[in-house]
Amino acid sequence: MHTVALATAGHLLHFELGIAYEIFGNPPPGVGEWYDVRLCGPRPMQVGPFLVEPEDGLDWLTRADTMLVPAIADVDEPPPADLVDAVRAAHQAGARIASFCTGAFVLGAAGLLDGRRATTHWGHTDVLSERYPAALVDPDVLYTDNGSVLTAAGKAAAVDLCLHLVHLDHGATTANTVARRLVVPPHRAGGQAQFVSTPLQLSGDHSLAHLLAWAQERLDQPLTVTDLARRANTSPRHLGRQFRSITGQTPLQWLLTQRVRRAQQLLESTDDGIEQVAAATGLGTATSLRRHFQRVVGVPPTSYRRSFRNT
Template identity: 65%
Template sequence: MSLVALAVTSGVPHFELAMACDVFGVDRSDLVDPWYEFLVCGPDTAAVGDRFRLRTDAGLDQLVRADTVIVPACADADGDPPADLVDAVRAAHEAGARVASLCTGAFVLAAAGLLDGRRATTHWLHAAALAAKYPRVEVDPDVLYVDHGSVLTSAGKAAAMDLCLHLVRLDHGAAVANQVARRLVVPPHRAGGQAQFVATPLPERPDHPLGALLTWAMGRLDQPLTVEDLARRANMSSRHLARVFHDITGSTPLRWLLTQRIHRAQELLETTEDTVGAIAAATGMGTATTLRRHFNRTVGVSPDAYRRTFRGARPGGAA
Protein backbone atom coordinates (compact mmCIF):
# COMPACT_ATOMS: atom_id res chain seq x y z
CA MET A 1 0.00 0.00 0.00
CA SER A 2 1.37 3.41 -1.00
CA LEU A 3 1.56 5.98 1.78
CA VAL A 4 0.55 9.56 0.91
CA ALA A 5 1.41 12.17 3.55
CA LEU A 6 -0.09 15.64 3.56
CA ALA A 7 2.34 18.17 5.05
CA VAL A 8 0.54 20.95 6.93
CA THR A 9 1.31 23.86 9.19
CA SER A 10 -1.00 26.26 10.97
CA GLY A 11 -2.99 28.55 8.71
CA VAL A 12 -2.88 26.27 5.67
CA PRO A 13 -5.63 27.36 3.21
CA HIS A 14 -8.78 25.27 2.92
CA PHE A 15 -9.13 24.58 -0.78
CA GLU A 16 -6.02 22.63 -1.77
CA LEU A 17 -5.99 20.85 1.60
CA ALA A 18 -9.53 19.59 1.02
CA MET A 19 -8.68 18.45 -2.52
CA ALA A 20 -5.80 16.29 -1.38
CA CYS A 21 -7.87 14.80 1.44
CA ASP A 22 -10.74 14.00 -0.93
CA VAL A 23 -8.56 12.38 -3.60
CA PHE A 24 -6.16 10.41 -1.41
CA GLY A 25 -7.81 10.29 2.00
CA VAL A 26 -11.21 8.83 1.06
CA ASP A 27 -11.28 5.04 0.93
CA ARG A 28 -11.74 4.03 -2.70
CA SER A 29 -10.78 0.38 -2.36
CA ASP A 30 -13.87 -0.46 -4.40
CA LEU A 31 -11.96 0.98 -7.37
CA VAL A 32 -8.58 -0.50 -6.58
CA ASP A 33 -7.47 -2.49 -3.55
CA PRO A 34 -5.37 -1.48 -1.76
CA TRP A 35 -6.06 2.23 -2.01
CA TYR A 36 -3.67 4.75 -0.47
CA GLU A 37 -2.75 4.90 3.18
CA PHE A 38 -3.17 8.56 4.09
CA LEU A 39 -1.58 10.61 6.85
CA VAL A 40 -1.97 14.26 7.76
CA CYS A 41 1.40 15.31 9.17
CA GLY A 42 1.92 18.50 11.10
CA PRO A 43 1.84 20.08 14.56
CA ASP A 44 -1.12 19.10 16.72
CA THR A 45 -1.94 22.80 17.09
CA ALA A 46 -2.38 23.29 13.33
CA ALA A 47 -5.43 25.13 12.08
CA VAL A 48 -7.03 25.41 8.64
CA GLY A 49 -7.23 29.06 7.64
CA ASP A 50 -8.40 31.12 10.58
CA ARG A 51 -11.55 29.14 11.33
CA PHE A 52 -11.03 25.41 11.83
CA ARG A 53 -8.85 23.24 14.01
CA LEU A 54 -7.05 20.49 12.09
CA ARG A 55 -6.62 16.98 13.46
CA THR A 56 -3.22 15.65 12.47
CA ASP A 57 -2.16 12.00 12.48
CA ALA A 58 1.57 12.49 13.01
CA GLY A 59 4.29 15.12 13.19
CA LEU A 60 6.23 16.49 10.25
CA ASP A 61 9.10 14.14 11.10
CA GLN A 62 6.95 11.27 9.80
CA LEU A 63 7.04 12.61 6.23
CA VAL A 64 10.17 10.50 5.70
CA ARG A 65 7.98 7.39 5.83
CA ALA A 66 5.87 8.48 2.88
CA ASP A 67 6.00 7.33 -0.71
CA THR A 68 4.35 10.60 -1.76
CA VAL A 69 4.36 13.92 0.08
CA ILE A 70 1.72 16.52 -0.81
CA VAL A 71 2.51 20.13 0.12
CA PRO A 72 -0.65 22.28 -0.12
CA ALA A 73 -0.72 26.05 -0.50
CA CYS A 74 1.25 28.24 1.89
CA ALA A 75 -0.51 30.20 4.58
CA ASP A 76 1.59 33.23 3.58
CA ALA A 77 3.35 33.11 0.22
CA ASP A 78 4.98 36.48 0.91
CA GLY A 79 6.91 35.28 3.93
CA ASP A 80 9.43 32.50 4.37
CA PRO A 81 7.97 28.98 4.67
CA PRO A 82 8.27 27.45 8.16
CA ALA A 83 11.78 26.04 8.58
CA ASP A 84 10.55 22.78 10.13
CA LEU A 85 8.26 22.18 7.15
CA VAL A 86 11.05 22.92 4.66
CA ASP A 87 13.46 20.60 6.49
CA ALA A 88 10.91 17.79 6.71
CA VAL A 89 10.01 18.02 3.01
CA ARG A 90 13.69 18.01 2.04
CA ALA A 91 14.34 14.99 4.26
CA ALA A 92 11.39 13.11 2.78
CA HIS A 93 12.64 13.71 -0.75
CA GLU A 94 16.15 12.60 0.20
CA ALA A 95 14.59 9.44 1.63
CA GLY A 96 13.04 8.70 -1.76
CA ALA A 97 9.59 10.27 -1.54
CA ARG A 98 7.84 11.78 -4.53
CA VAL A 99 7.03 15.37 -3.54
CA ALA A 100 4.17 17.35 -5.10
CA SER A 101 3.18 20.94 -4.35
CA LEU A 102 -0.26 22.43 -4.85
CA CYS A 103 -0.53 26.12 -5.74
CA THR A 104 1.86 28.18 -3.57
CA GLY A 105 3.22 25.03 -1.95
CA ALA A 106 5.88 25.47 -4.63
CA PHE A 107 7.50 28.06 -2.34
CA VAL A 108 8.18 25.29 0.18
CA LEU A 109 9.76 23.06 -2.46
CA ALA A 110 11.84 25.97 -3.71
CA ALA A 111 13.04 26.79 -0.19
CA ALA A 112 14.03 23.14 0.21
CA GLY A 113 16.13 23.34 -2.95
CA LEU A 114 14.03 20.77 -4.78
CA LEU A 115 13.28 23.11 -7.67
CA ASP A 116 16.80 24.40 -8.32
CA GLY A 117 17.53 24.16 -12.03
CA ARG A 118 14.06 22.80 -12.69
CA ARG A 119 10.99 24.12 -14.44
CA ALA A 120 8.11 24.64 -12.02
CA THR A 121 4.77 26.38 -11.77
CA THR A 122 2.49 27.93 -9.19
CA HIS A 123 -0.63 30.10 -9.19
CA TRP A 124 -0.18 32.75 -11.89
CA LEU A 125 -0.70 35.53 -9.35
CA HIS A 126 2.41 34.38 -7.43
CA ALA A 127 4.62 33.26 -10.32
CA ALA A 128 6.62 36.48 -10.50
CA ALA A 129 7.23 36.42 -6.74
CA LEU A 130 8.44 32.81 -6.91
CA ALA A 131 10.83 33.64 -9.73
CA ALA A 132 12.17 36.71 -7.93
CA LYS A 133 12.65 34.95 -4.60
CA TYR A 134 14.19 31.79 -6.04
CA PRO A 135 16.10 32.76 -9.20
CA ARG A 136 17.47 29.24 -9.69
CA VAL A 137 13.92 28.03 -10.43
CA GLU A 138 12.63 28.23 -14.00
CA VAL A 139 9.09 29.43 -13.29
CA ASP A 140 6.46 28.74 -15.97
CA PRO A 141 3.27 30.67 -15.11
CA ASP A 142 1.29 29.36 -18.08
CA VAL A 143 0.80 25.65 -17.37
CA LEU A 144 -1.40 23.59 -15.07
CA TYR A 145 1.33 21.40 -13.62
CA VAL A 146 4.90 20.25 -14.19
CA ASP A 147 6.04 16.66 -13.61
CA HIS A 148 9.73 15.87 -13.06
CA GLY A 149 9.05 12.40 -11.72
CA SER A 150 10.10 12.81 -8.09
CA VAL A 151 9.17 16.50 -7.94
CA LEU A 152 5.88 17.93 -9.21
CA THR A 153 4.32 21.39 -8.98
CA SER A 154 0.85 22.65 -9.86
CA ALA A 155 -0.80 25.96 -10.56
CA GLY A 156 -3.54 27.27 -8.32
CA LYS A 157 -6.94 26.05 -7.24
CA ALA A 158 -8.51 23.73 -9.84
CA ALA A 159 -5.07 22.90 -11.27
CA ALA A 160 -4.26 21.31 -7.91
CA MET A 161 -7.02 18.79 -8.62
CA ASP A 162 -5.49 18.13 -12.04
CA LEU A 163 -2.17 17.26 -10.41
CA CYS A 164 -3.79 15.03 -7.78
CA LEU A 165 -5.63 13.09 -10.49
CA HIS A 166 -2.40 12.92 -12.49
CA LEU A 167 -0.76 11.19 -9.52
CA VAL A 168 -3.63 8.72 -9.28
CA ARG A 169 -3.29 8.08 -13.01
CA LEU A 170 0.43 7.38 -12.62
CA ASP A 171 -0.17 5.01 -9.70
CA HIS A 172 -3.35 3.20 -10.73
CA GLY A 173 -3.96 3.92 -14.41
CA ALA A 174 -6.30 6.12 -16.42
CA ALA A 175 -9.44 4.06 -15.77
CA VAL A 176 -9.20 4.48 -11.99
CA ALA A 177 -8.29 8.16 -12.26
CA ASN A 178 -11.29 8.73 -14.53
CA GLN A 179 -13.58 7.03 -12.03
CA VAL A 180 -12.29 9.25 -9.24
CA ALA A 181 -12.79 12.32 -11.43
CA ARG A 182 -16.34 11.22 -12.22
CA ARG A 183 -17.17 10.90 -8.53
CA LEU A 184 -15.74 14.36 -7.89
CA VAL A 185 -17.57 15.74 -10.97
CA VAL A 186 -14.42 17.22 -12.51
CA PRO A 187 -12.79 16.77 -15.95
CA PRO A 188 -11.01 13.40 -16.06
CA HIS A 189 -7.83 14.66 -17.69
CA ARG A 190 -6.28 18.02 -18.40
CA ALA A 191 -2.70 17.77 -19.60
CA GLY A 192 -0.09 19.54 -17.51
CA GLY A 193 1.06 21.67 -20.43
CA GLN A 194 -2.39 23.14 -20.84
CA ALA A 195 -2.57 26.85 -20.03
CA GLN A 196 -4.16 28.13 -16.83
CA PHE A 197 -7.04 29.70 -18.83
CA VAL A 198 -6.52 33.12 -17.30
CA ALA A 199 -6.90 36.24 -19.41
CA THR A 200 -5.23 39.56 -18.62
CA PRO A 201 -7.81 41.41 -16.50
CA LEU A 202 -9.12 44.87 -17.26
CA PRO A 203 -8.13 47.66 -14.87
CA GLU A 204 -10.69 47.95 -12.08
CA ARG A 205 -10.46 51.71 -11.51
CA PRO A 206 -12.52 53.85 -13.90
CA ASP A 207 -9.80 56.55 -13.89
CA HIS A 208 -7.12 54.07 -14.95
CA PRO A 209 -4.96 55.54 -17.78
CA LEU A 210 -5.98 52.72 -20.12
CA GLY A 211 -9.40 51.93 -18.69
CA ALA A 212 -11.49 53.66 -21.37
CA LEU A 213 -9.28 52.39 -24.19
CA LEU A 214 -9.38 48.76 -23.11
CA THR A 215 -13.14 48.88 -22.58
CA TRP A 216 -13.50 50.35 -26.09
CA ALA A 217 -11.28 47.65 -27.57
CA MET A 218 -13.15 44.87 -25.74
CA GLY A 219 -16.34 45.98 -27.49
CA ARG A 220 -14.68 45.65 -30.90
CA LEU A 221 -12.90 42.32 -30.76
CA ASP A 222 -14.65 41.23 -33.95
CA GLN A 223 -12.86 44.01 -35.84
CA PRO A 224 -9.27 43.96 -37.21
CA LEU A 225 -7.86 46.47 -34.73
CA THR A 226 -4.24 47.59 -35.04
CA VAL A 227 -1.83 49.33 -32.68
CA GLU A 228 -2.41 52.49 -34.70
CA ASP A 229 -6.16 52.19 -34.10
CA LEU A 230 -5.59 51.86 -30.34
CA ALA A 231 -3.11 54.74 -30.28
CA ARG A 232 -5.45 57.01 -32.22
CA ARG A 233 -8.29 56.21 -29.81
CA ALA A 234 -6.03 56.92 -26.81
CA ASN A 235 -4.67 60.14 -28.36
CA MET A 236 -1.13 58.81 -28.07
CA SER A 237 1.64 57.92 -30.45
CA SER A 238 2.06 54.20 -31.10
CA ARG A 239 5.43 54.22 -29.33
CA HIS A 240 4.08 56.01 -26.26
CA LEU A 241 1.09 53.66 -26.10
CA ALA A 242 3.41 50.67 -26.20
CA ARG A 243 5.42 52.05 -23.25
CA VAL A 244 2.31 52.83 -21.19
CA PHE A 245 0.80 49.46 -22.04
CA HIS A 246 3.88 47.57 -20.92
CA ASP A 247 4.19 49.54 -17.68
CA ILE A 248 0.57 48.86 -16.74
CA THR A 249 -0.22 45.42 -18.14
CA GLY A 250 3.23 43.91 -18.60
CA SER A 251 2.25 43.14 -22.18
CA THR A 252 2.29 44.72 -25.63
CA PRO A 253 -0.94 46.11 -27.11
CA LEU A 254 -1.13 43.34 -29.72
CA ARG A 255 -0.38 40.59 -27.18
CA TRP A 256 -3.09 41.94 -24.86
CA LEU A 257 -5.50 42.16 -27.78
CA LEU A 258 -4.75 38.58 -28.82
CA THR A 259 -5.28 37.40 -25.24
CA GLN A 260 -8.70 39.05 -25.16
CA ARG A 261 -9.64 37.49 -28.51
CA ILE A 262 -8.65 34.07 -27.21
CA HIS A 263 -10.59 34.63 -24.01
CA ARG A 264 -13.68 35.62 -26.01
CA ALA A 265 -13.24 32.49 -28.13
CA GLN A 266 -13.11 30.41 -24.93
CA GLU A 267 -16.39 31.93 -23.76
CA LEU A 268 -18.07 31.20 -27.09
CA LEU A 269 -16.75 27.64 -27.14
CA GLU A 270 -18.16 27.10 -23.65
CA THR A 271 -21.55 28.73 -24.15
CA THR A 272 -22.55 28.36 -27.82
CA GLU A 273 -22.79 25.75 -30.56
CA ASP A 274 -21.10 28.09 -33.06
CA THR A 275 -18.60 26.54 -35.42
CA VAL A 276 -14.91 27.31 -35.04
CA GLY A 277 -15.17 29.37 -38.24
CA ALA A 278 -18.01 31.47 -36.87
CA ILE A 279 -16.12 32.00 -33.61
CA ALA A 280 -13.03 33.02 -35.58
CA ALA A 281 -15.09 35.72 -37.31
CA ALA A 282 -16.68 36.86 -34.05
CA THR A 283 -13.28 37.27 -32.39
CA GLY A 284 -11.49 39.03 -35.20
CA MET A 285 -9.36 36.01 -36.11
CA GLY A 286 -10.69 35.84 -39.64
CA THR A 287 -10.48 32.13 -40.38
CA ALA A 288 -10.80 28.88 -38.47
CA THR A 289 -7.19 28.05 -39.38
CA THR A 290 -5.93 31.27 -37.82
CA LEU A 291 -7.99 30.76 -34.67
CA ARG A 292 -6.80 27.18 -34.29
CA ARG A 293 -3.15 28.21 -34.66
CA HIS A 294 -3.31 31.02 -32.10
CA PHE A 295 -5.62 29.11 -29.75
CA ASN A 296 -3.40 26.05 -29.65
CA ARG A 297 -0.27 28.16 -29.17
CA THR A 298 -1.81 30.26 -26.39
CA VAL A 299 -4.03 27.78 -24.54
CA GLY A 300 -2.14 24.57 -25.28
CA VAL A 301 -5.10 22.63 -26.69
CA SER A 302 -7.24 22.93 -29.82
CA PRO A 303 -10.60 24.77 -29.76
CA ASP A 304 -12.40 21.44 -30.21
CA ALA A 305 -10.54 19.87 -27.28
CA TYR A 306 -11.27 22.92 -25.14
CA ARG A 307 -14.98 22.68 -25.91
CA ARG A 308 -15.07 18.96 -25.05
CA THR A 309 -13.30 19.58 -21.75
CA PHE A 310 -15.44 22.48 -20.61
CA ARG A 311 -18.83 21.47 -21.96
CA GLY A 312 -18.73 17.69 -21.83
CA ALA A 313 -19.51 15.23 -24.56
CA ARG A 314 -23.20 14.66 -23.79
CA PRO A 315 -26.01 16.03 -25.97
CA GLY A 316 -26.69 19.69 -25.31
CA GLY A 317 -23.23 20.23 -23.91
CA ALA A 318 -24.23 19.21 -20.36
CA ALA A 319 -21.15 19.06 -18.15
Protein backbone atom coordinates (compact mmCIF):
# COMPACT_ATOMS: atom_id res chain seq x y z
CA MET A 1 0.00 0.00 0.00
CA HIS A 2 1.24 3.48 -0.90
CA THR A 3 2.16 5.28 2.32
CA VAL A 4 1.56 9.01 2.70
CA ALA A 5 3.31 10.62 5.66
CA LEU A 6 2.30 14.02 6.98
CA ALA A 7 5.32 15.70 8.53
CA THR A 8 4.52 17.82 11.58
CA ALA A 9 6.76 19.95 13.74
CA GLY A 10 6.40 23.42 15.18
CA HIS A 11 3.13 25.34 14.73
CA LEU A 12 1.20 24.35 11.59
CA LEU A 13 -1.89 25.65 9.82
CA HIS A 14 -4.83 23.26 10.03
CA PHE A 15 -6.49 23.62 6.60
CA GLU A 16 -3.75 21.92 4.60
CA LEU A 17 -3.33 19.17 7.16
CA GLY A 18 -7.08 18.57 7.18
CA ILE A 19 -7.43 18.47 3.40
CA ALA A 20 -4.59 15.95 3.13
CA TYR A 21 -6.38 13.66 5.58
CA GLU A 22 -9.68 14.17 3.74
CA ILE A 23 -8.26 13.19 0.36
CA PHE A 24 -5.67 10.54 1.17
CA GLY A 25 -7.44 9.09 4.19
CA ASN A 26 -10.83 8.42 2.55
CA PRO A 27 -10.88 6.03 -0.42
CA PRO A 28 -13.61 6.70 -2.97
CA PRO A 29 -16.20 3.94 -3.56
CA GLY A 30 -15.06 1.11 -5.77
CA VAL A 31 -11.35 1.75 -5.38
CA GLY A 32 -9.35 -1.16 -4.05
CA GLU A 33 -5.95 -0.30 -2.67
CA TRP A 34 -5.76 3.29 -1.45
CA TYR A 35 -3.31 5.16 0.78
CA ASP A 36 -1.98 4.44 4.24
CA VAL A 37 -1.78 7.87 5.91
CA ARG A 38 0.57 8.43 8.83
CA LEU A 39 1.03 11.53 10.96
CA CYS A 40 4.68 11.89 11.92
CA GLY A 41 6.25 14.28 14.40
CA PRO A 42 8.52 14.46 17.44
CA ARG A 43 5.84 15.49 19.94
CA PRO A 44 2.24 16.77 20.15
CA MET A 45 1.86 19.63 17.68
CA GLN A 46 -0.15 22.84 17.69
CA VAL A 47 -2.20 22.79 14.47
CA GLY A 48 -4.21 25.99 14.30
CA PRO A 49 -6.35 25.92 17.47
CA PHE A 50 -5.90 22.16 17.90
CA LEU A 51 -3.33 20.00 19.66
CA VAL A 52 -2.47 16.96 17.52
CA GLU A 53 -0.73 13.78 18.66
CA PRO A 54 1.49 12.22 15.94
CA GLU A 55 1.32 8.46 15.41
CA ASP A 56 5.01 8.08 14.59
CA GLY A 57 8.27 9.96 14.98
CA LEU A 58 10.01 11.89 12.23
CA ASP A 59 12.37 8.96 11.63
CA TRP A 60 9.40 7.08 10.11
CA LEU A 61 9.41 9.53 7.18
CA THR A 62 12.21 7.62 5.46
CA ARG A 63 9.76 4.73 5.02
CA ALA A 64 7.13 6.82 3.23
CA ASP A 65 6.35 6.69 -0.48
CA THR A 66 5.01 10.26 -0.41
CA MET A 67 5.71 12.85 2.24
CA LEU A 68 3.55 15.95 2.63
CA VAL A 69 4.69 19.11 4.42
CA PRO A 70 1.69 21.24 5.46
CA ALA A 71 1.90 25.01 5.81
CA ILE A 72 3.99 26.42 8.64
CA ALA A 73 2.45 29.24 10.64
CA ASP A 74 5.39 31.68 10.75
CA VAL A 75 7.73 32.11 7.78
CA ASP A 76 9.83 34.61 9.72
CA GLU A 77 11.06 31.84 12.01
CA PRO A 78 13.47 29.18 10.67
CA PRO A 79 11.72 25.81 10.19
CA PRO A 80 12.41 23.30 12.99
CA ALA A 81 15.82 21.72 12.37
CA ASP A 82 14.60 18.19 13.12
CA LEU A 83 11.84 18.56 10.52
CA VAL A 84 14.29 19.91 7.91
CA ASP A 85 16.67 17.00 8.53
CA ALA A 86 13.82 14.49 8.31
CA VAL A 87 12.56 15.95 5.02
CA ARG A 88 16.05 15.79 3.55
CA ALA A 89 16.48 12.18 4.72
CA ALA A 90 13.10 11.15 3.30
CA HIS A 91 14.02 12.61 -0.08
CA GLN A 92 17.36 10.82 -0.05
CA ALA A 93 15.50 7.61 0.75
CA GLY A 94 13.43 8.04 -2.42
CA ALA A 95 10.20 9.56 -1.11
CA ARG A 96 8.13 11.92 -3.25
CA ILE A 97 8.07 15.22 -1.35
CA ALA A 98 5.22 17.73 -1.65
CA SER A 99 4.67 20.97 0.26
CA PHE A 100 1.53 23.02 0.74
CA CYS A 101 1.61 26.81 0.91
CA THR A 102 4.39 27.96 3.27
CA GLY A 103 5.57 24.39 3.71
CA ALA A 104 7.82 25.27 0.76
CA PHE A 105 10.09 27.06 3.25
CA VAL A 106 10.83 23.69 4.87
CA LEU A 107 11.77 22.24 1.48
CA GLY A 108 13.93 25.29 0.79
CA ALA A 109 15.75 24.89 4.10
CA ALA A 110 16.37 21.23 3.23
CA GLY A 111 17.95 22.25 -0.10
CA LEU A 112 15.26 20.48 -2.14
CA LEU A 113 14.28 23.59 -4.09
CA ASP A 114 17.77 24.34 -5.40
CA GLY A 115 17.60 24.44 -9.19
CA ARG A 116 13.92 23.46 -9.15
CA ARG A 117 10.72 25.38 -9.92
CA ALA A 118 8.76 26.11 -6.78
CA THR A 119 5.87 28.18 -5.57
CA THR A 120 4.08 29.16 -2.38
CA HIS A 121 1.28 31.52 -1.46
CA TRP A 122 1.65 34.67 -3.59
CA GLY A 123 2.07 36.77 -0.44
CA HIS A 124 5.30 34.92 0.42
CA THR A 125 6.92 34.24 -2.96
CA ASP A 126 9.28 37.22 -2.70
CA VAL A 127 10.49 36.05 0.71
CA LEU A 128 10.93 32.48 -0.52
CA SER A 129 12.97 33.70 -3.48
CA GLU A 130 15.17 35.96 -1.32
CA ARG A 131 15.79 33.31 1.31
CA TYR A 132 16.54 30.50 -1.15
CA PRO A 133 18.01 32.21 -4.24
CA ALA A 134 18.90 28.88 -5.89
CA ALA A 135 15.19 28.05 -6.11
CA LEU A 136 13.32 28.98 -9.29
CA VAL A 137 10.32 30.58 -7.60
CA ASP A 138 7.25 31.08 -9.79
CA PRO A 139 4.64 33.32 -8.11
CA ASP A 140 2.03 32.84 -10.84
CA VAL A 141 1.14 29.15 -10.69
CA LEU A 142 -1.04 26.91 -8.55
CA TYR A 143 1.58 24.22 -8.09
CA THR A 144 4.83 22.90 -9.52
CA ASP A 145 5.79 19.30 -10.26
CA ASN A 146 9.48 18.44 -10.54
CA GLY A 147 8.85 14.71 -10.31
CA SER A 148 10.16 13.95 -6.84
CA VAL A 149 9.61 17.46 -5.44
CA LEU A 150 6.29 19.29 -5.71
CA THR A 151 5.04 22.57 -4.22
CA ALA A 152 1.61 24.15 -4.01
CA ALA A 153 0.46 27.72 -3.52
CA GLY A 154 -1.94 28.71 -0.75
CA LYS A 155 -5.03 26.97 0.60
CA ALA A 156 -7.18 25.79 -2.33
CA ALA A 157 -4.06 25.07 -4.41
CA ALA A 158 -3.26 22.35 -1.85
CA VAL A 159 -6.47 20.64 -2.99
CA ASP A 160 -5.31 20.93 -6.60
CA LEU A 161 -1.94 19.38 -5.80
CA CYS A 162 -3.53 16.54 -3.83
CA LEU A 163 -5.85 15.78 -6.75
CA HIS A 164 -2.84 15.94 -9.07
CA LEU A 165 -1.08 13.30 -6.94
CA VAL A 166 -4.19 11.09 -6.96
CA HIS A 167 -4.33 11.55 -10.73
CA LEU A 168 -0.71 10.41 -11.04
CA ASP A 169 -1.26 7.40 -8.80
CA HIS A 170 -4.79 6.27 -9.72
CA GLY A 171 -5.74 8.01 -12.96
CA ALA A 172 -8.12 10.77 -14.00
CA THR A 173 -11.35 8.88 -13.30
CA THR A 174 -10.49 8.30 -9.64
CA ALA A 175 -9.20 11.86 -9.20
CA ASN A 176 -12.45 13.18 -10.66
CA THR A 177 -14.45 10.99 -8.28
CA VAL A 178 -12.56 12.46 -5.32
CA ALA A 179 -13.11 15.98 -6.67
CA ARG A 180 -16.85 15.40 -7.00
CA ARG A 181 -16.98 14.26 -3.38
CA LEU A 182 -15.24 17.49 -2.37
CA VAL A 183 -17.44 19.56 -4.72
CA VAL A 184 -14.41 21.16 -6.37
CA PRO A 185 -13.31 21.41 -10.03
CA PRO A 186 -11.96 18.03 -11.14
CA HIS A 187 -8.59 19.35 -12.23
CA ARG A 188 -6.87 22.69 -12.50
CA ALA A 189 -3.55 22.57 -14.26
CA GLY A 190 -0.60 23.65 -12.14
CA GLY A 191 0.31 26.34 -14.66
CA GLN A 192 -2.82 28.35 -13.98
CA ALA A 193 -2.34 31.67 -12.28
CA GLN A 194 -3.14 32.13 -8.59
CA PHE A 195 -5.79 34.71 -9.62
CA VAL A 196 -4.38 37.37 -7.36
CA SER A 197 -6.62 40.43 -7.25
CA THR A 198 -4.36 43.32 -8.22
CA PRO A 199 -5.64 46.73 -7.07
CA LEU A 200 -6.52 48.92 -10.02
CA GLN A 201 -5.12 51.94 -8.28
CA LEU A 202 -2.05 52.31 -6.11
CA SER A 203 -2.18 54.36 -2.95
CA GLY A 204 -2.47 58.06 -3.67
CA ASP A 205 0.74 59.20 -2.01
CA HIS A 206 3.05 59.03 -5.02
CA SER A 207 3.76 61.23 -8.03
CA LEU A 208 1.86 59.07 -10.53
CA ALA A 209 -1.38 58.78 -8.55
CA HIS A 210 -3.41 61.23 -10.65
CA LEU A 211 -2.02 59.90 -13.92
CA LEU A 212 -2.83 56.28 -13.04
CA ALA A 213 -6.37 57.21 -12.04
CA TRP A 214 -6.78 59.19 -15.28
CA ALA A 215 -5.52 56.24 -17.38
CA GLN A 216 -7.70 53.70 -15.57
CA GLU A 217 -10.78 55.71 -16.54
CA ARG A 218 -9.72 55.50 -20.20
CA LEU A 219 -8.64 51.89 -20.63
CA ASP A 220 -11.05 51.53 -23.55
CA GLN A 221 -9.07 54.16 -25.45
CA PRO A 222 -5.81 53.63 -27.44
CA LEU A 223 -3.41 55.21 -24.95
CA THR A 224 0.28 55.49 -25.77
CA VAL A 225 3.35 56.36 -23.73
CA THR A 226 3.35 59.75 -25.45
CA ASP A 227 -0.26 60.31 -24.33
CA LEU A 228 0.66 59.47 -20.76
CA ALA A 229 3.77 61.64 -20.82
CA ARG A 230 1.84 64.57 -22.24
CA ARG A 231 -0.80 64.20 -19.52
CA ALA A 232 1.94 64.10 -16.86
CA ASN A 233 3.71 67.06 -18.45
CA THR A 234 6.98 65.17 -18.71
CA SER A 235 9.10 63.35 -21.26
CA PRO A 236 8.41 59.70 -22.19
CA ARG A 237 11.89 58.76 -20.97
CA HIS A 238 11.39 60.36 -17.55
CA LEU A 239 7.90 58.86 -17.31
CA GLY A 240 9.35 55.42 -17.96
CA ARG A 241 11.77 55.83 -15.08
CA GLN A 242 8.95 56.94 -12.79
CA PHE A 243 6.80 53.96 -13.76
CA ARG A 244 9.57 51.45 -13.14
CA SER A 245 10.36 53.05 -9.79
CA ILE A 246 6.75 53.14 -8.55
CA THR A 247 4.98 50.21 -10.27
CA GLY A 248 7.92 47.98 -11.20
CA GLN A 249 6.69 47.99 -14.81
CA THR A 250 7.08 50.03 -17.96
CA PRO A 251 4.10 52.24 -18.86
CA LEU A 252 2.95 49.80 -21.56
CA GLN A 253 3.32 46.80 -19.27
CA TRP A 254 1.30 48.57 -16.62
CA LEU A 255 -1.41 49.48 -19.14
CA LEU A 256 -1.64 45.90 -20.38
CA THR A 257 -1.91 44.57 -16.83
CA GLN A 258 -4.72 47.01 -16.02
CA ARG A 259 -6.57 46.09 -19.22
CA VAL A 260 -6.40 42.40 -18.33
CA ARG A 261 -7.53 43.06 -14.75
CA ARG A 262 -10.47 45.08 -16.06
CA ALA A 263 -11.28 42.19 -18.40
CA GLN A 264 -11.33 39.87 -15.38
CA GLN A 265 -13.86 42.14 -13.68
CA LEU A 266 -16.10 42.23 -16.75
CA LEU A 267 -15.92 38.48 -17.25
CA GLU A 268 -16.93 37.97 -13.61
CA SER A 269 -19.73 40.54 -13.46
CA THR A 270 -21.28 40.87 -16.94
CA ASP A 271 -22.66 38.74 -19.77
CA ASP A 272 -20.70 40.72 -22.39
CA GLY A 273 -19.20 38.64 -25.17
CA ILE A 274 -15.44 38.33 -25.63
CA GLU A 275 -15.46 40.92 -28.44
CA GLN A 276 -17.32 43.39 -26.21
CA VAL A 277 -14.91 42.81 -23.34
CA ALA A 278 -11.96 43.29 -25.68
CA ALA A 279 -13.36 46.60 -26.91
CA ALA A 280 -14.24 47.82 -23.40
CA THR A 281 -10.72 47.15 -22.13
CA GLY A 282 -8.80 48.57 -25.09
CA LEU A 283 -7.44 45.16 -26.11
CA GLY A 284 -8.98 45.51 -29.55
CA THR A 285 -10.08 42.10 -30.78
CA ALA A 286 -11.15 38.84 -29.19
CA THR A 287 -7.96 37.26 -30.51
CA SER A 288 -5.81 39.90 -28.83
CA LEU A 289 -7.77 39.57 -25.57
CA ARG A 290 -7.35 35.78 -25.54
CA ARG A 291 -3.62 36.01 -26.21
CA HIS A 292 -2.86 38.59 -23.52
CA PHE A 293 -5.32 37.11 -21.00
CA GLN A 294 -3.83 33.64 -21.34
CA ARG A 295 -0.32 35.01 -20.86
CA VAL A 296 -1.12 37.17 -17.80
CA VAL A 297 -3.76 35.04 -16.03
CA GLY A 298 -2.75 31.58 -17.23
CA VAL A 299 -6.12 30.39 -18.58
CA PRO A 300 -8.38 31.46 -21.47
CA PRO A 301 -11.06 34.09 -20.78
CA THR A 302 -13.90 31.57 -21.20
CA SER A 303 -12.35 29.21 -18.61
CA TYR A 304 -11.86 32.11 -16.22
CA ARG A 305 -15.50 33.16 -16.63
CA ARG A 306 -16.75 29.63 -15.96
CA SER A 307 -14.79 29.54 -12.70
CA PHE A 308 -15.48 33.05 -11.44
CA ARG A 309 -18.73 34.25 -12.97
CA ASN A 310 -20.89 35.86 -10.27
CA THR A 311 -24.26 34.11 -10.07
